[in-house]
Amino acid sequence: MSNIQESAHQLEVAIQESDEFKDLKAAYEKVMNEPSSREMFDNFRNVQLELQQKQMQGLEITEEEVEKAKSVVELVQQHEDISKLMEQEQRVNMLINDISRTITKPLEELYSAE
Amino acid sequence: MSNIQESAHQLEVAIQESDEFKDLKAAYEKVMNEPSSREMFDNFRNVQLELQQKQMQGLEITEEEVEKAKSVVELVQQHEDISKLMEQEQRVNMLINDISRTITKPLEELYSAE
Ligand SMILES: [Ca+2]
Ligand SMILES: [Ca+2]
Numbered sequence: 650m651s652n653i654q655e656s657a658h659q660l661e662v663a664i665q666e667s668d669e670f671k672d673l674k675a676a677y678e679k680v681m682n683e684p685s686s687r688e689m690f691d692n693f694r695n696v697q698l699e700l701q702q703k704q705m706q707g708l709e710i711t712e713e714e715v716e717k718a719k720s721v722v723e724l725v726q727q728h729e730d731i732s733k734l735m736e737q738e739q740r741v742n743m744l745i746n747d748i749s750r751t752i753t754k755p756l757e758e759l760y761s762a763e
Numbered sequence: 764m765s766n767i768q769e770s771a772h773q774l775e776v777a778i779q780e781s782d783e784f785k786d787l788k789a790a791y792e793k794v795m796n797e798p799s800s801r802e803m804f805d806n807f808r809n810v811q812l813e814l815q816q817k818q819m820q821g822l823e824i825t826e827e828e829v830e831k832a833k834s835v836v837e838l839v840q841q842h843e844d845i846s847k848l849m850e851q852e853q854r855v856n857m858l859i860n861d862i863s864r865t866i867t868k869p870l871e872e873l874y875s876a877e
Contacts, residue, residue, distance in 0.1 A: 653781055653858065656774035657865040663766040665869045674873055707821070744767065745867065751771040752862060755779045756855065759788055 660748065669744050673737035680730050690734070693725045774862065783858050787851040794844050804848070807839045 664670050680686045696718050703710055725731045778784055794800045810832055817824055839845045 651781070652777040653774065653862065654865075656770060656777045657862045660767065660770035660774055661865050661868055663770045664866060667765070667767055670869060677873060741870065745870075748767065748771045748866060749863070751768075751775050752778060753859065754775055755784060756859075759791060 664744070664748075667744070669737070669740045673734075673741045676730070676734040676737045680734050683730065686728065686730050689725060689728060690731050693721050693731070696721045778858070778862075781858070783851070783854045787848070787855050790844070790848040790851045794848050797844065800842065800844050803839060803842060804845050807835050807845070810835045 680690050700710060700714065700718055703714075725735070794804050814824060814828065814832055817828075839849070
């Protein structure tokens with residue numbers, strides 16, 4: 650294994666063992682283990698994915714679709730376990746973004762050198 | 764420093780010390796140190812950035828702009844030092860992509876668990 654692969658694997662393990670990731674896992678499992686929560690969360694993700702895909706394909710998003718997405722977000726925000734899950738997702742995303750900034754620093758420094 | 768920050772920093776150093784990154788740095792410096800190469804490369808990057816920004820803003824890209832971009836790409840591909848630099852960029856990008864896949868594995872595994 651190269652130094653890079655070794656360091657990347659160490660980082661993977663550190664992420665898995667972090668409080669942020671453990672809390673996300675617990676929040677995710679809590680939602681997945683309650684069928685009504687799971688259905689609501691799956692529905693929320695499907696609506697979001699559909700809109701993202703349309704956006705990426707440059708397709709028009711109708712007013713009805715925007716309204717539907719808004720009401721699904723409002724619904725899950727009022728659901729204690731799902732809103733907790735979404736908070737934990739955001740914490741882990743911030744962690745991953747911090748890491749990405751760190752590992753792309755050498756490239757950024759190179760290209761901003763002159 | 765947390766384990767994550769420590770591992771991320773080790774990874775940053777491993778990237779900086781990798782052959783891939785060192786070769787990219789050498790190729791970049793070779794282009795930057797030759798004014799005519801540098802001008803051609805800067806022009807190429809500006810044309811690409813402009814098109815990317817237009818695309819992200821959902822603006823229409825004219826046929827003239829597509830033709831201009833194509834001819835700039837053809838020009839830099841024939842330039843030995845710049846085409847070498849672009850190859851090295853691709854190698855480092857592949858490296859970074861591999862790393863990204865590794866560090867997002869815990870998340871992927873969590874969300875594909877059920
Ligand atoms: Ca540095
Ligand atoms: Ca794993």
